[in-house]
Amino acid sequence: MSTASDNQDLKLMAAIKRGDSDAFEQLFYKYYRRLYALFYRLAWDDGRAEDLLQETFMRVWRGALTYKDDLKVSSWVYRIGRNCWIDLEARRKSVRRAVDIESDAALDSGRVDALSENDPRATTSGRYAAVKTLNIIDTIANPAEEGPDNRAARREVEEGVRTGLLDLDPMHRLVLVMSFYQGMTYSEISEALEIPTGTVKSRVYYAERKLRERLKKFVQPAPQPAPEAAP
Amino acid sequence: MIDEDTRPGSPQGGMGAVLVSYALGELDAGEQSALESRLQQAPALQRELEEIRRHLKLHQDVRKVAPRRGSYERLRARMKREGSLEGAVPGAHCMARRSFVAAAVFGLVAVALLALLGGAQPSQSRPDQIGQIVYHNPSLTLGQKRSEVARNELLLYNPDARPPQGEYDTSAYDAFLWLPTGQANTYSSLEIVQNSAFRFTAARTMELQRGGIRRLDVRPGSIVDGSFTVRTPHGRIEVDEGALAVTVTRDGARTQVTVSEGSARVFGADSDSVFQVTAGFCTSIERGKLPDPPRPLLQLLVGQKPGSEFELEATLVNTGFVPVKIARAYARVPVYLLHVAYTAEYEPGTLPENTTLPPVQVTPKPEVGETAADHRGETWLEPGKAYRFTFDVSPVLINAPRVEFWLRLEYRGDLYAPSGQARSMIHSRNLRIDMRNR
Numbered sequence: 001m002s003t004a005s006d007n008q009d010l011k012l013m014a015a016i017k018r019g020d021s022d023a024f025e026q027l028f029y030k031y032y033r034r035l036y037a038l039f040y041r042l043a044w045d046d047g048r049a050e051d052l053l054q055e056t057f058m059r060v061w062r063g064a065l066t067y068k069d070d071l072k073v074s075s076w077v078y079r080i081g082r083n084c085w086i087d088l089e090a091r092r093k094s095v096r097r098a099v100d101i102e103s104d105a106a107l108d109s110g111r112v113d114a115l116s117e118n119d120p121r122a123t124t125s126g127r128y129a130a131v132k133t134l135n136i137i138d139t140i141a142n143p144a145e146e147g148p149d150n151r152a153a154r155r156e157v158e159e160g161v162r163t164g165l166l167d168l169d170p171m172h173r174l175v176l177v178m179s180f181y182q183g184m185t186y187s188e189i190s191e192a193l194e195i196p197t198g199t200v201k202s203r204v205y206y207a208e209r210k211l212r213e214r215l216k217k218f219v220q221p222a223p224q225p226a227p228e229a230a231p
Numbered sequence: 232m233i234d235e236d237t238r239p240g241s242p243q244g245g246m247g248a249v250l251v252s253y254a255l256g257e258l259d260a261g262e263q264s265a266l267e268s269r270l271q272q273a274p275a276l277q278r279e280l281e282e283i284r285r286h287l288k289l290h291q292d293v294r295k296v297a298p299r300r301g302s303y304e305r306l307r308a309r310m311k312r313e314g315s316l317e318g319a320v321p322g323a324h325c326m327a328r329r330s331f332v333a334a335a336v337f338g339l340v341a342v343a344l345l346a347l348l349g350g351a352q353p354s355q356s357r358p359d360q361i362g363q364i365v366y367h368n369p370s371l372t373l374g375q376k377r378s379e380v381a382r383n384e385l386l387l388y389n390p391d392a393r394p395p396q397g398e399y400d401t402s403a404y405d406a407f408l409w410l411p412t413g414q415a416n417t418y419s420s421l422e423i424v425q426n427s428a429f430r431f432t433a434a435r436t437m438e439l440q441r442g443g444i445r446r447l448d449v450r451p452g453s454i455v456d457g458s459f460t461v462r463t464p465h466g467r468i469e470v471d472e473g474a475l476a477v478t479v480t481r482d483g484a485r486t487q488v489t490v491s492e493g494s495a496r497v498f499g500a501d502s503d504s505v506f507q508v509t510a511g512f513c514t515s516i517e518r519g520k521l522p523d524p525p526r527p528l529l530q531l532l533v534g535q536k537p538g539s540e541f542e543l544e545a546t547l548v549n550t551g552f553v554p555v556k557i558a559r560a561y562a563r564v565p566v567y568l569l570h571v572a573y574t575a576e577y578e579p580g581t582l583p584e585n586t587t588l589p590p591v592q593v594t595p596k597p598e599v600g601e602t603a604a605d606h607r608g609e610t611w612l613e614p615g616k617a618y619r620f621t622f623d624v625s626p627v628l629i630n631a632p633r634v635e636f637w638l639r640l641e642y643r644g645d646l647y648a649p650s651g652q653a654r655s656m657i658h659s660r661n662l663r664i665d666m667r668n669r
Contacts (some may be wrong), residue, residue: 055310063321218289219286
């Protein structure tokens with residue numbers, strides 16, 4: 001059953017097919033926050049998320065003529081986004097292999113400062129930059145309400161979530177982020193990723209279990225104090 | 232119903248997956264109530280559900296992120312840089328490229344198939360079809376094309392067919408003929424006047440029995456095709472490449488040939504002699520006679536105007552068979568040039584010296600009742616008609632030595648006959664003006 005939002009999307013796509021760049025802009029502004037958030041949680045990097053966002057919408061523009069009305073526009077856009085991310089992951093893997101080989105060679109030659117890609121210092125546009133931005137945003141958003149201890153605890157949780165998510169299998173990470181962070185239902189994820197609902201369900205389960213295990217110390221309830229004896 | 236399979240590694244995770252689904256609100260009402268009743272009896276499941284909820288809450292508390300400002304502007308800049316905005320329709324250039332590749336592949340396959348089938352050339356719809364004939368209402372003025380009347384295949388003459396085919400009579404219409412040369416986008420074309428009878432005995436051999444060809448524009452064919460030949464009752468004309476007009480006179484006594492571009496070879500029917508007729512020349516052939524030697528389409532005459540000492544009269548006459556467009560005397564570029572030469576008087580002990588002055592452009596002097604506009608631009612000269620003007624040579628001769636002068640007028644304009652454009656040297660005979668006793 002199509003909603004008003006879906007109908008609006010269809011109109012926008014029809015206009016984009018005619019080369020209407022204003023409609024393209026409207027579609028961008030409708031989805032760009034959600035997609036950016038998705039890519040950010042997948043890559044946990046502002047620069048990569050922005051790259052993926054741009055690549056996704058470039059493919060939307062180029063492939064507008066191939067869009068068929070029998071699919072929801074949002075699902076179609078998510079599919080494109082997923083493909084962009086898979087492409088990026090494939091590229092990163094090949095780069096990582098090359099970097100590993102290079103690192104081994106550097107270590108052999110005595111250069112111990114050779115960095116693998118997982119090291120936050122590996123890229124200037126990578127996590128250091130992202131962390132720096134996050135700190136500024138945190139400061140602006142919560143000027144004085146949060147004490148230093150809370151802030152440190154919060155950062156510890158975020159770091160745990162980040163490493164936990166990045167350790168997940170990429171496909172499991174994708175469905176988990178879509179479900180937990182994007183608030184998408186199983187059927188929506190199923191349509192967007194072109195996989196059965198059962199697969200979505202199992203991937204969410206395994207991803208959740210693994211991540212919960214990783215974040216055990218934040219998830220488990222604090223030990224209850226022993227009940228005092230009645231006076 | 233709830234899946235009770237809690238074995239590790241079961242496809243959907245068993246009870247754990249149900250708990251996660253429950254926490255995410257993915258279960259329907261029946262499944263929810265079933266799970267809730269089961270939870271009341273299973274504290275371990277309750278603890279796990281509580282953990283799952285805390286886990287979810289943990290993620291919900293993670294700080295929200297938003298893209299930096301100017302995302303769309305950066306996207307537009309990138310698309311512009313990479314050329315994605317080219318073309319009115321998104322992705323059309325990609326599709327066009329794909330179409331081009333597909334067409335190229337198809338073309339290669341087609342060529343390969345043709346080569347395999349023995350190099351067969353694309354066949355015409357009929358083996359005896361050599362071109363197309365289009366009938367028009369007759370032209371009243373030169374160069375005018377009237378409305379189309381009919382359009383047919385042009386067929387080779389075949390007397391054995393029933394009824395005989397390939398004999399054409401244009402009767403009350405003009406006809407345009409288009410003959411492919413075998414090369415892409417290249418045609419020989421013929422413009423046939425009304426009341427003409429003709430037939431093609433070969434793809435490049437035409438028999439003109441009556442009437443005329445106002446314009447025969449021949450483009451070269453393949454080597455094996457040879458020259459384009461027009462046979463008339465009086466002889467034949469062969470053309471490799473060029474434009475000409477061929478007319479069988481109304482009394483049927485002779486064939487007139489006027490060449491406007493390129494050249495043609497003219498053979499008399501009763502003689503072995505041949506004349507090469509070049510652009511700007513014409514000739515005629517008759518039965519039982521040698522062909523006339525080619526002569527220019529125009530003749531230029533210069534003479535002294537009666538009663539005037541320094542005024543000369545120039546006359547350009549169309550001596551050909553077809554109307555010719557000529558340039559008049561007032562023109563942006565010099566068209567009528569006067570060549571002046573004289574010889575010094577003979578004196579004992581010295582040799583006479585020949586002097587030739589640079590050619591000068593003549594300026595017409597309008598007669599009574601004429602204006603300058605009558606000598607400006609271009610005009611058509613019908614056969615036998617002339618263009619005439621007078622000009623003054625006193626500025627040239629006034630300070631000249633008192634000797635004998637020889638004056639010659641040259642016409643340098645293009646000749647536009649109906650069948651093309653030619654440029655040939657046309658000049659008058661020398662005119663002697665004796666200034667010794669003046």
